[in-house]
Amino acid sequence: xxxxxTHNSNNKTVGFWQKYQFYWLxxxxxxxxxxxxxxxxxNWLESYFHEISHGVAALITGGNxxxxxxxxxxxGLCTTQGGFSFLISFLGYAGASFWGWGxxxxxxxxxxxxQFFSGAILLLLLxxxxxxxxxxxxxVILGCLITIFVLTIKVQQLRYxxxxxxxxxxxxxxxxxxxxxxxxxxxxxxxxATLASMTFIPEIIWVAIxxxxxxxxxxxxxxxxxxxxx
Numbered sequence: 001x002x003x004x005x006t007h008n009s010n011n012k013t014v015g016f017w018q019k020y021q022f023y024w025l026x027x028x029x030x031x032x033x034x035x036x037x038x039x040x041x042x043n044w045l046e047s048y049f050h051e052i053s054h055g056v057a058a059l060i061t062g063g064n065x066x067x068x069x070x071x072x073x074x075x076g077l078c079t080t081q082g083g084f085s086f087l088i089s090f091l092g093y094a095g096a097s098f099w100g101w102g103x104x105x106x107x108x109x110x111x112x113x114x115q116f117f118s119g120a121i122l123l124l125l126l127x128x129x130x131x132x133x134x135x136x137x138x139x140v141i142l143g144c145l146i147t148i149f150v151l152t153i154k155v156q157q158l159r160y161x162x163x164x165x166x167x168x169x170x171x172x173x174x175x176x177x178x179x180x181x182x183x184x185x186x187x188x189x190x191x192x193a194t195l196a197s198m199t200f201i202p203e204i205i206w207v208a209i210x211x212x213x214x215x216x217x218x219x220x221x222x223x224x225x226x227x228x229x230x
């Protein structure tokens with residue numbers, strides 16, 4: 001005999017989770033950002049996608065990636081040669097937001113698509129280890145990130161794979177939203193200062209643009225109306 005009350009209760013629980021999944025994941029990501037050490041791998045994720053976005057911008061505009069460095073505190077450095085300097089400098093923070101948005105969106109696709117995208121990111125990380133990293137700390141951090149994406153590929157249940165990938169996407173976006181504020185330290189170094197020297201547009205404007213890109217990406221992912229929550 002089927003226990004209908006238990007069945008209905010489970011459906012209600014799943015339905016409630018699915019209705020507000022974006023917001024639950026956003027709250028979880030905000031909380032984890034406040035926990036020392038636990039937040040580090042997610043800071044490294046954003047930092048990696050920031051630096052590789054500089055590198056990709058260099059490659060697609062005719063330049064080269066010389067070296068990628070990642071640091072324990074979540075900072076990073078991508079040294080490039082040649083290419084379009086404006087695009088290379090701009091796409092660090094903007095690119096990290098795009099990666100976060102893309103990971104979340106593709107997580108909603110078919111399991112094979114989500115796994116393929118995880119595999120593509122894994123391949124990019126491996127290329128970074130082989131071709132562009134030169135120091136032990138960067139190798140260790142990249143090893144941690146590789147482990148994260150290997151685990152996502154191993155997830156067999158589509159629902160769990162989606163949740164993990166969506167959480168990673170939101171975490172990257174949150175870090176992309178807050179990271180530009182670190183440029184406003186009075187030292188006038190970093191991507192904002194570089195763009196300010198190129199364009200004579202103040203650094204704070206570039207910080208605002210990057211924050212708005214991250215906010216818009218989060219807004220684009222959030223359910224927009226009551227019907228989408230049903």
